[in-house]
Amino acid sequence: MEFVSPEGLRLDGRRPMEMRQIRAQIGVVAKADGSASFEMGNTKVIAAVYGPREVQNRSQQISDQALVRCEYSMANFSTGDRMRKPKGDRRSMEISLVICQTMEACILTHLMPRSQIDIFVQVLQADGGTRSACINAATLALADAGIPMCDLITSCSAGYLNSTPLLDLNYVEDSAGGPDVTVGILSKSDKVTLLQMDAKLPMDIFENVMQLAIEGCKAVANYIREILLENTKQLEYRRGR
């Protein structure tokens, strides 16, 4: 099947280096300490953060840093066919672990010893790139909750189909069987905290694809920064100070 037409257009009309439209909102879950919703094209996710609060399971308490727990789940209605088991399957457990390790790289856990930070991410609509959307949403939710972070983490995916590096794959391109590289970086220091790939790629092409994904991450970082600045401004300025 042709994923890039001879004119250079993908299946949804994008150019190979074009990302899908991103939209974010902060403070969508009233009960949570911090929350955000993030959309990349048709992929919509919601992240809610609780903490830092008292550890619920005393045996898991860490004496010199905070415990970060993450749970990734997909709503039954998020995929084309209704899913029977939204969480607890292998893929969800793996993505939960991946998000947890990625966010732990930027949260300054040593400032909150013996406490717990919970990150819950739920996918409302899945159209490829859910992992990246979840990490971006989690970053915004953590910033909204006021949890000390050393930097903002953003993530984006890229692939290689029809001999062209493609940025931000959607579901159809993702399930084509080609490689899918997901990269997560610390936006200001340009350090990579997450790098995953499935399928195979030769090294030189891999470098191109990874560079493309990093460019995508930087674009997301600019947008996330703007959203965060706007939200904080509304909280501070409206109080007349």
Added chain:
Amino acid sequence: MDDRSLNLTTSFIDQIVVPGDVVLDLSSMSNQTIKLGGGLRQDCDTISVMKAGKLKFSKPNKYWVESSQKRYVPCVEDTILGTVVDSKADNFLVDIKGPTLAFLPVLAFEGGTRRNIPKYEAGTLLYVRVVKANAGMNPELSCTDASGKAAEFGVLKDGYMFETSTGLSRMLLSSPTCPVLEALGKKLSFEIAIGLNGRVWVNAASPSTVILVSNAIMNSESLSGVQQRIMVEKLMQKFQSSS
């Protein structure tokens, strides 16, 4: 070099900053002592931001980030509202919306001795003062002021407690009196206790007054002074026209 460092700091002071922003470059400032408050950390030669908020500077050398969240970071000498979770032999365990539970020693009351230890059930609301707040330990509270007098600390009976953000609590406690409390105080009589940890307790003679005051305060989170007064006016009109 000095101009560039001045440009760097003046461009960020009183500006909104997000985690990761580098606000000070220490290599270009020499022989100065800088005091860092909440929300900032030192990373080798640069000072970067940990929390999203407004960067503040007070002469001669204090920098900090002011932000408003739903959770509270315990600070010494803060007055807060806590709920009793459990009571142990030596202290009560109190939830103060912070990273860990706080301890309230059973003797930290005016005239407190081993013979007259108060009995608090789980869920009792207390107005307390933070005595110790170190990073690795549970914070310690007290129901007396620094000289040992009761000074309004202790149990808050009846009334209604609701939660707000820490920024709204700071605004309610600011002086001169914030517009919403001033407007409410002119027409209604009520009792209020505000905790810096984002909890507010209101008590009045009739339940409708309590609900009116609570709603007015909760609505005023993102309103400016003038908007707050207008909002209170509208609430009062509805209240008077219906009663």
